[in-house]
Amino acid sequence: GDSVTQMEGPVTLSEEAFLTINCTYTATGYPSLFWYVQYPGEGLQLLLKATKADDKGSNKGFEATYRKETTSFHLEKGSVQVSDSAVYFCALSQYGSGNTGKLIFGQGTTLQVKP
């Protein structure tokens, strides 16, 4: 079945450092790919998404490109802030007739940014 694998955390960075969180997936067809963020004590929020190969999702300085040839959707940010400290989830979903919109998540990566 479909699956998502993320790099193990936690990731600890200093403020203004460059961030990469790796995500690879296994899926049939052409799923949509997502990054969700979970701040402490809160639910998940959609950070960005991409719905087809070579699409780049971006939001709040974060970017991720849908790479079908490497089945990857790595999250990047050029300069992290303390406020970016959170858990980040990579996820996929299949669309089309017969699909339910359920999300398949990676295990999550905790990011801690120190001042």
Place this chain on the structure above:
Amino acid sequence: DAGITQSPRHKVTETGTPVTLRCHQTENHRYMYWYRQDPGHGLRLIHYSYGVKDTDKGEVSDGYSVSRSKTEDFLLTLESATSSQTSVYFCAISESGGLNMNTEAFFGQGTRLTVV
């Protein structure tokens, strides 16, 4: 913010007791989902609903049942709670589920359940 309310937010219960978690939405979205979040596993789908009285199982449905008698409410029941069901439970809603790739899923704030 999407109108999703989960209740209770925290609960401690004893092994063997029944527990019901409630998800209430004010968005009139058709699809509703229950996920559980566990360290090392991310979120995994328990059950989902695609309309009133229409529900189906997810990947970790054993020990759980659901009901949806109204569009706005989706209940998750643990018939006889076990320690392995200690987790954080999230409800999510989606307007068109898997029919529209541009649809976004919105999540509630979660319920932390501890079974002792």
